Amino acid sequence: MAKVKLLQGNQACLEGAISAGADFFAGYPITPSSEVAEQAATKFPKLGRKFMQMEDEIASMAAIIGASAVGHKAFTATSGPGFSLMQELLGYAANAELPLVVVNVMRGGPSTGLPTLPAQGDVQQVRWGTHGDHSIIVLSPYSVTEVYYQTIRAFNLAEQYRTPVILLMDEVIGHLRERFDVPEGYQPEIINRKAPESKENYLPFRNTEDGVPPFIALGQGEGSRYHITGLTHGESGFYSSNPQVVDQFIRRLSSKIEDHVDEIAEVEECYTEDAEILLVAYGCSARASRAAVEKLRAQGQKVGLLRLLTLWPFPDKLVAKHCAGKKAVIMPELNLGQMVREVQRVCPSDVPVKSFTKIDGSLFTPEEIINFMKKGGCL
Numbered sequence: 001m002a003k004v005k006l007l008q009g010n011q012a013c014l015e016g017a018i019s020a021g022a023d024f025f026a027g028y029p030i031t032p033s034s035e036v037a038e039q040a041a042t043k044f045p046k047l048g049r050k051f052m053q054m055e056d057e058i059a060s061m062a063a064i065i066g067a068s069a070v071g072h073k074a075f076t077a078t079s080g081p082g083f084s085l086m087q088e089l090l091g092y093a094a095n096a097e098l099p100l101v102v103v104n105v106m107r108g109g110p111s112t113g114l115p116t117l118p119a120q121g122d123v124q125q126v127r128w129g130t131h132g133d134h135s136i137i138v139l140s141p142y143s144v145t146e147v148y149y150q151t152i153r154a155f156n157l158a159e160q161y162r163t164p165v166i167l168l169m170d171e172v173i174g175h176l177r178e179r180f181d182v183p184e185g186y187q188p189e190i191i192n193r194k195a196p197e198s199k200e201n202y203l204p205f206r207n208t209e210d211g212v213p214p215f216i217a218l219g220q221g222e223g224s225r226y227h228i229t230g231l232t233h234g235e236s237g238f239y240s241s242n243p244q245v246v247d248q249f250i251r252r253l254s255s256k257i258e259d260h261v262d263e264i265a266e267v268e269e270c271y272t273e274d275a276e277i278l279l280v281a282y283g284c285s286a287r288a289s290r291a292a293v294e295k296l297r298a299q300g301q302k303v304g305l306l307r308l309l310t311l312w313p314f315p316d317k318l319v320a321k322h323c324a325g326k327k328a329v330i331m332p333e334l335n336l337g338q339m340v341r342e343v344q345r346v347c348p349s350d351v352p353v354k355s356f357t358k359i360d361g362s363l364f365t366p367e368e369i370i371n372f373m374k375k376g377g378c379l
Helices: 011-022 036-044 057-067 082-085 087-096 146-161 170-176 243-258 283-298 317-323 340-346 364-376
Strands: 002-008 024-027 052-054 074-079 100-106 137-139 164-170 177-182 267-270 276-279 303-310 310-312 326-331 353-357
Touching: 002 011, 002 146, 002 170, 011 074, 011 146, 024 036, 024 057, 036 052, 052 177, 057 074, 057 087, 057 100, 074 317, 082 087, 082 100, 087 164, 087 317, 100 146, 100 170, 137 146, 137 243, 146 164, 146 177, 164 170, 164 283, 170 283, 267 317, 276 283, 276 317, 283 326, 283 340, 283 364, 317 340, 326 340, 326 364, 340 353, 340 364, 353 364
Parallel strands: 024 052, 024 074, 074 100, 100 164, 137 164, 276 303, 276 326, 326 353
Antiparallel strands: 002 177, 137 310, 267 303
């Protein structure tokens, strides 16, 4: 028999991290993500895991980078202003191929913005916030239950692809309280970083067939003395400016993720089989979108929803397939249209893609989405 809990999204995030085997948290309190740190501070010491409150978000990133390098499953949680401060070290983690998870509970911006109100303004920053070229994995849950499972998946993907992974929520999802059913005896699948077949002549950044080098925790035994740097480097980890080495390294940072989009990217289809009008949404906007679809379906309208659980790498093929043949594609976002550009990029040219935006700190209602569709001549 399943146990039932009433959980907040931020609480479910910490529960997911525990289930995933996370054993190190370093962070700095910031609305609306602070409950993740508070829960970690309460529960991690009791479980023999490490919690550190840092002096700022830069130090938080530095701490989880160090923890990951020596073998811990490490993560932090923050919001917009803090996430901005993390960018340099997020790029370092991508360059050094250190698996870790960053939870970003979005709020209105720019700058201090709207600390206690929802927004979806960070979806391009999570992809392009750091300088230079590398790929990234970003997951976007839309319910408390999904926060739990997507947190586990975030750690698994970080370990599998040796990369930072962003769990991108928003204030509403972080603070929402919902029923959460805990399956009795549930044991999630846990993925750990790939170990080398032999520690002899270990190369920490070896160019492997799948693009993901095996990992030995730094300083943890035979083969564990090697070089980690933010500089462009070859297989040994030491700096190189050789054009061939640089080209191979940068392309591998991208291809190890982009070549596996079909394995990483997840979407949810809702009434898409016969839909003539398609809504594409993510996060809290998808909740209102789903309610709008249900209302329109009850009226006999052929409307469907494609919900993006994975924002990056962007699921080009899946989105293009679902957009094909539609009378129109509608994309509601709590920003000025940051992800709609990706949909427009892959959508067939004969299908109009309409952006519906909101940036006043309030949520979409189903009625607003329906009225936008009516005014646009879609219904």
